[in-house]
Amino acid sequence: MVAIRYEHIKTCRQSGARLGKVHTPHGTFETPIFMPVGTLATVKTMSPEELKEIGSQIILSNTYHLWLRPGHDIVKEAGGLHKFMNWDRPILTDSGGFQVFSLSALRKIEEEGVHFRNHLSGEKLFLSPEGAMEIQNALGSDIMMAFDECPPYPATYEYMLKSVERTSRWAERCLEGHKRPEDQGLFGIVQGGEYEDLRKKSAEDLVSLDFPGYAVGGLSVGEPKDVMNRVLEFTTPHLPHDKPRYLMGVGSPDALIDGTIRGIDMFDCVLPTRIARNGTCMTSSGRLVVRNAKYAKDYRPLDEKCDCHVCKNYTRAYIRHLVKCDETFGFRLTSYHNLYFLLKLMEQVREAIRQDRLLDFKEEFFEMYGLNKPNAKNF
Amino acid sequence: MVAIRYEHIKTCRQSGARLGKVHTPHGTFETPIFMPVGTLATVKTMSPEELKEIGSQIILSNTYHLWLRPGHDIVKEAGGLHKFMNWDRPILTDSGGFQVFSLSALRKIEEEGVHFRNHLSGEKLFLSPEGAMEIQNALGSDIMMAFDECPPYPATYEYMLKSVERTSRWAERCLEGHKRPEDQGLFGIVQGGEYEDLRKKSAEDLVSLDFPGYAVGGLSVGEPKDVMNRVLEFTTPHLPHDKPRYLMGVGSPDALIDGTIRGIDMFDCVLPTRIARNGTCMTSSGRLVVRNAKYAKDYRPLDEKCDCHVCKNYTRAYIRHLVKCDETFGFRLTSYHNLYFLLKLMEQVREAIRQDRLLDFKEEFFEMYGLNKPNAKNF
Ligand SMILES: [Zn+2]
Ligand SMILES: [Zn+2]
Numbered sequence: 051m052v053a054i055r056y057e058h059i060k061t062c063r064q065s066g067a068r069l070g071k072v073h074t075p076h077g078t079f080e081t082p083i084f085m086p087v088g089t090l091a092t093v094k095t096m097s098p099e100e101l102k103e104i105g106s107q108i109i110l111s112n113t114y115h116l117w118l119r120p121g122h123d124i125v126k127e128a129g130g131l132h133k134f135m136n137w138d139r140p141i142l143t144d145s146g147g148f149q150v151f152s153l154s155a156l157r158k159i160e161e162e163g164v165h166f167r168n169h170l171s172g173e174k175l176f177l178s179p180e181g182a183m184e185i186q187n188a189l190g191s192d193i194m195m196a197f198d199e200c201p202p203y204p205a206t207y208e209y210m211l212k213s214v215e216r217t218s219r220w221a222e223r224c225l226e227g228h229k230r231p232e233d234q235g236l237f238g239i240v241q242g243g244e245y246e247d248l249r250k251k252s253a254e255d256l257v258s259l260d261f262p263g264y265a266v267g268g269l270s271v272g273e274p275k276d277v278m279n280r281v282l283e284f285t286t287p288h289l290p291h292d293k294p295r296y297l298m299g300v301g302s303p304d305a306l307i308d309g310t311i312r313g314i315d316m317f318d319c320v321l322p323t324r325i326a327r328n329g330t331c332m333t334s335s336g337r338l339v340v341r342n343a344k345y346a347k348d349y350r351p352l353d354e355k356c357d358c359h360v361c362k363n364y365t366r367a368y369i370r371h372l373v374k375c376d377e378t379f380g381f382r383l384t385s386y387h388n389l390y391f392l393l394k395l396m397e398q399v400r401e402a403i404r405q406d407r408l409l410d411f412k413e414e415f416f417e418m419y420g421l422n423k424p425n426a427k428n429f
Numbered sequence: 430m431v432a433i434r435y436e437h438i439k440t441c442r443q444s445g446a447r448l449g450k451v452h453t454p455h456g457t458f459e460t461p462i463f464m465p466v467g468t469l470a471t472v473k474t475m476s477p478e479e480l481k482e483i484g485s486q487i488i489l490s491n492t493y494h495l496w497l498r499p500g501h502d503i504v505k506e507a508g509g510l511h512k513f514m515n516w517d518r519p520i521l522t523d524s525g526g527f528q529v530f531s532l533s534a535l536r537k538i539e540e541e542g543v544h545f546r547n548h549l550s551g552e553k554l555f556l557s558p559e560g561a562m563e564i565q566n567a568l569g570s571d572i573m574m575a576f577d578e579c580p581p582y583p584a585t586y587e588y589m590l591k592s593v594e595r596t597s598r599w600a601e602r603c604l605e606g607h608k609r610p611e612d613q614g615l616f617g618i619v620q621g622g623e624y625e626d627l628r629k630k631s632a633e634d635l636v637s638l639d640f641p642g643y644a645v646g647g648l649s650v651g652e653p654k655d656v657m658n659r660v661l662e663f664t665t666p667h668l669p670h671d672k673p674r675y676l677m678g679v680g681s682p683d684a685l686i687d688g689t690i691r692g693i694d695m696f697d698c699v700l701p702t703r704i705a706r707n708g709t710c711m712t713s714s715g716r717l718v719v720r721n722a723k724y725a726k727d728y729r730p731l732d733e734k735c736d737c738h739v740c741k742n743y744t745r746a747y748i749r750h751l752v753k754c755d756e757t758f759g760f761r762l763t764s765y766h767n768l769y770f771l772l773k774l775m776e777q778v779r780e781a782i783r784q785d786r787l788l789d790f791k792e793e794f795f796e797m798y799g800l801n802k803p804n805a806k807n808f
Binding site: 090091092095096097119120124128134136349363364367370371372375377378379380381382 | 469470474475498499507513514515728742743744747750753754756757760
């Protein structure tokens with residue numbers, strides 16, 4: 051019995067994008083999908099009921115953060131992350147690798163694992179492939195991620211080659227360290243930066259280990275958009291057709307569409323909730339900074355084309371007032387709308403694949419969103 | 430056609446407490462009632478749907494704060510406060526008087542009104558009885574409050590006498606300045622500090638002006654509990670039996686019960702939401718500071734006797750984790766539970782009046798809540 055199974059439904063004849071389903075111990079989600087991020091066992095400002103109301107089928111949570119607070123022992127004792135946070139649909143946890151490499155100063159990478167300092171307390175910590183598995187087994191997520199080395203961008207070919215080789219060795223140790231393969235599926239992470247042969251090598255190494263799914267890591271780390279697209283183009287062909295593919299840390303509307311066209315099934319990003327806390331909204335006609343003075347007397351909804359609960363009941367004037375006053379409810383409203391916007395976008399993307407017209411949809415969406423203009427404001 | 434009408438249902442034979450209903454342009458609420466406070470057109474952290482879910486029948490909002498942000502013109506243009514904040518049940522607005530006297534430095538009281546400085550910007554402002562009416566007419570609340578002088582505690586008899594006389598003159602000007610008597614009911618505010626004859630005088634002055642309801646002001650300003658109770662005992666007998674009576678700024682469980690016993694029908698306070706934002710909860714067995722370390726592995730609900738959505742779905746361990754991490758959802762959960770606790774308490778109080786056993790209920794509640802112990806921790 052495997053924990054995670056991918057069901058391919060169809061491939062878009064116009065774009066090559068995939069439509070599918072992923073079956074997990076906590077139910078099934080459709081792909082391509084966007085996963086809201088609940089770093090500390092909560093998708094910031096949102097309740098589980100609201101997440102369901104807007105159509106969230108799976109959420110992500112962060113191993114590193116939960117390890118430090120409240121500690122995976124507490125989550126385990128509570129009956130696992132689903133029960134702890136009152137979320138009964140699928141959960142994916144990352145491996146902690148990205149945070150170890152991005153948040154911590156003074157990290158030291160050894161073959162055994164990584165020494166670094168707690169970004170909150172400065173305390174010395176150590177995380178290894180086995181440690182990352184132990185924590186994620188305690189959390190009980192449906193999809194776990196292998197502990198990989200996240201190289202800086204840009205990195206030299208020599209550095210990247212060594213890093214890819216280490217990530218492959220660590221991936222094997224993750225498979226061995228993973229103690230609950232019947233309850234939780236472990237995904238491998240393909241690295242290799244912008245080097246085509248290293249991506250190929252990394253993918254082949256991992257595919258030989260037969261993970262139930264694969265992520266493309268090391269993207270969305272500051273590289274230009276066309277580099278990301280090119281890397282996806284030469285990486286996804288090396289991944290098996292019958293396993294889901296996950297592009298980590300991507301959440302801008304254009305990148306979701308472009309990634310889907312290049313064969314990606316799963317995405318996550320803090321973007322929609324992070325910009326919401328700054329009063330910035332995603333709308334069908336582009337970016338809207340609701341805290342701007344021009345919305346003080348604007349009694350229209352955030353997005354006139356949106357049918358979410360927020361857009362049906364609240365005005366820009368009210369939301370601006372709340373955001374300006376730093377009122378929690380304002381950030382609830384902007385977060386709710388932004389997440390709805392991305393989940394709805396992915397629903398539209400799935401429908402476009404079903405109709406073999408994802409390239410047409412992209413064209414229409416980019417036009418309306420203003421992304422075809424020179425100097426278009428993205429996120 | 431009067432905007433506000435009180436319907437007396439019964440008087441508790443054991444305690445003398447009143448059971449009733451208040452009919453307003455936005456529907457009816459039962460009394461005695463607790464009103465959650467939505468200072469800036471939002472009850473902090475809560476949505477209107479959640480307020481309804483926990484049984485809020487009326488909420489309060491603050492004239493002074495809405496005058497400064499977003500400005501009553503914007504609320505008026507939005508169609509009034511109900512529409513602006515998406516709340517279709519009754520709203521009571523205070524007069525701004527309390528904030529002018531408590532938040533502002535450099536205030537100068539003249540017969541015409543009060544000169545003071547904006548507590549945010551330092552800008553010079555002026556508020557008069559007519560101004561307070563104009564703002565509240567723009568907000569469109571169901572119940573408006575007269576603009577009164579809020580004297581310091583303690584104050585001398587001489588000061589209080591002059592203040593009471595001024596408050597009576599201002600009350601007359603409020604009645605004249607109020608331009609929407611068919612849509613909004615205006616309550617008078619009885620002042621007089623702890624002086625029995627001044628309370629009587631103030632009550633008689635105001636009753637002669639025939640307001641549709643009366644508040645007892647100048648309490649919950651730092652005086653001992655027995656002073657508050659004594660003042661209520663010699664004030665409410667001077668108020669008409671067929672009008673609602675409102676005790677401003679009171680929200681601790683014991684004071685709600687004690688006020689009800691002394692003939693009060695309406696209460697408001699920021700207490701339940703304010704302490705919630707500090708991780709402090711009201712429970713049937715007393716105060717619970719959920720951020721304390723001893724709850725780190727406590728997988729029980731906040732209150733084992735509470736049947737609210739929070740207590741049915743979340744543990745102390747989870748809520749403590751969120752509060753410690755400063756996560757919005759934690760404060761949503763503690764606010765929700767605390768408000769539910771007080772609204773449920775008032776429901777029990779109404780039931781006890783119905784059964785002529787409010788003094789027995791008080792005894793049982795105080796015992797369970799720990800309020801009969803010496804040095805009981807209150808709020
Ligand atoms: Zn919307
Ligand atoms: Zn509760």
